[in-house]
Amino acid sequence: MGYVSGKSPGYRALNSIIYNVWKCEATFTIYDSGWLVYKFKIEKKLTVLRGGPYLVYGRPLVLRPMTKKFNFSSEEMSRVPVWVKFPSLPLCCWSPVCLSKIASVIGKPIQCDQLTSNLSHMSYARVLVEIDLLEELRHSVEISLPEGPTLHQKVVYENLPKYCNFCHVLGHSCLLCPKASAATNSVSPSQPQAQAAQAAKRSVLSRLGPQLSHQGTPPPS
Secondary structure: OEEEOOOOOOHHHHHHHHHHHHOOOOEEEEOOOOOEEEEOOHHHHHHHHHOOOEEEOOEEEEEOOOOOOOOOOOOOOOEEEEEEEEEOOOHHHOOHHHHHHHHOOOOEEEEEOHHHHOOOOOOEEEEEEEEEOOOOOOOEEEEOOOOOOOEEEEOEEOOOOOEEOOOOEEOOOHHHOHHHHHHHHHOOOHHHHHHHHHHHHHHHHHHHOOOOOEOOEOOOO
16 A cells, blocks of 8 residues: 555556566556555565655655555554755755754654755755654754854755544545544533623623622612
């Protein structure tokens, strides 16, 4: 089973990975939820899963073994590879070791892109990092430079997949989650109801005029 974040790359692009990258005979099905199901021989399956990362139009193809009880609407998969940019990163931080240390603050570094490795595009460094979508994403990283003050390095995530923190499912956000919506609607709005009751009580008392402040004792004039 697989998943590509963002817009579907289409049948032709996904099929080209089978013949040009994996170089094997296999079939796959695209489901409405965005999941991909590949079918191929067991020995080739293990080779493909051990390989990678695999990219489709520059976007990571997430692959996982498919379980017998896999549910397309509720399968949990929070760890995904995502391209991360570090804009205006100082040149002294562009070594593979330094980039790996910086990227490890936000997740598990996988690889740099070709332009970063060749120092061909100096406006930002780009690293493929496996992140956990259950954790809060960091949008800056503190870097202690050999000389000078601590650098607060900006972090930019590319094509983050939609992920629901309520039901832990890829493919939709919490705002569009039917389970989260149902849970919210089932909660009794006790506080608003209590406030409405108090307002209604005040309205009734104002129409009745002055009331007794103590039983049998009129309020002072």
